[in-house]
Amino acid sequence: MSERTTVWGLVPNLELDRSSPVPLYFQVATRLQQLIENGELPVGGRLENEVELADRLGVSRPTMRQAIGYLVERGMLVRKRGVGTQIVHPKVRRPVELSSLYDDLVKAGQRPRTEIKLLEIRAAPDSVAEALGIPFGSEINWVERLRYADDEPLALMHNAVPLDVLALRRSDLEQRGLYELLRAAGHIPRMANQVVGAKSATAAEAKSLGDSRGAPMLTMTRTAWDAAGRAVEYGSHIYRANRYSFELTLTS
Incomplete structure (x- = not known):
């Protein structure tokens, strides 16, 4: 059986399959993208900071940073100084x-x-x-x-x-x-x-x-x-x- 981690809180029902060949950062990014597109993470809302998210997911901080960066590049998140990481819109x-x-x-x-x-x-x-x-x-x-x-x-x-x-x-x-x-x-x-x-x-x-x-x-x-x-x-x-x-x- 694969080892899975379920994350609750601001990012609900997020699961990671640690036995999968798919990189963890990409799993995190695609799950977050689905939540944004489904409206479960609303436009204008803010994510917890990368350190807190990484700790809750049990992934490294570079992995979390790479996942967030991926969604920033796709125009779904934006980093704002003094505000944090904000959801701008589903692509x-x-x-x-x-x-x-x-x-x-x-x-x-x-x-x-x-x-x-x-x-x-x-x-x-x-x-x-x-x-x-x-x-x-x-x-x-x-x-x-x-x-x-x-x-x-x-x-x-x-x-x-x-x-x-x-x-x-x-x-x-x-x-x-x-x-x-x-x-x-x-x-x-x-x-x-x-x-x-x-x-x-x-x-x-x-x-x-x-x-x-x-x-x-x-x-x-x-x-x-x-x-x-x-x-x-x-x-x-x-x-x-x-x-x-x-x-x-x-x-x-």
Whole structure:
């Protein structure tokens, strides 16, 4: 049987498997992350200091420091002089599958809100037309949105939708996700090509997202097709790296 330690107090029901090959610091960090994401450790709350936590867990202080540092790097905790280690927010982890950010935030209980920055009909740039498989210069719906999670800016989203696929209205896009609107119109996304990357925020991007210029950002471009093989949307999105990550499950 494995030797387990249960910790009570400010960090409830935290168990460590000391016979596991998984490093103890990573076990501590992932358990704390789960408690934060589940709301059991509330945003704005403070953790006990590293010395007290290490003593209660029965781990070394360097191990505890490494676990806390891991969560600080992931943007879930922040160290403040005179305050201690504070919980700032749960990071949005999005599975890499064919779903929309709006749908994922709803499932995670993170109250999505959308600000429409631009909605117009325009000629498709060549790169967008090529991705959608439409003639160069064809007109498209073009929308630029700022997506919030729990009233905190999370992503800048640029999307193109062919005119004969869906008529976009500002009121619909403020209340519903794009994929929900596509499904309602009978164009259910079934397959997509998606590329994930990274960049530094420009001054304009940083201002919109409430971050600093040069802050790390995740990027994603995607073209989605319906069951008939027709391209129904093209997206180019930017996400705050300290609030967002893509999650993959790999099998062999």
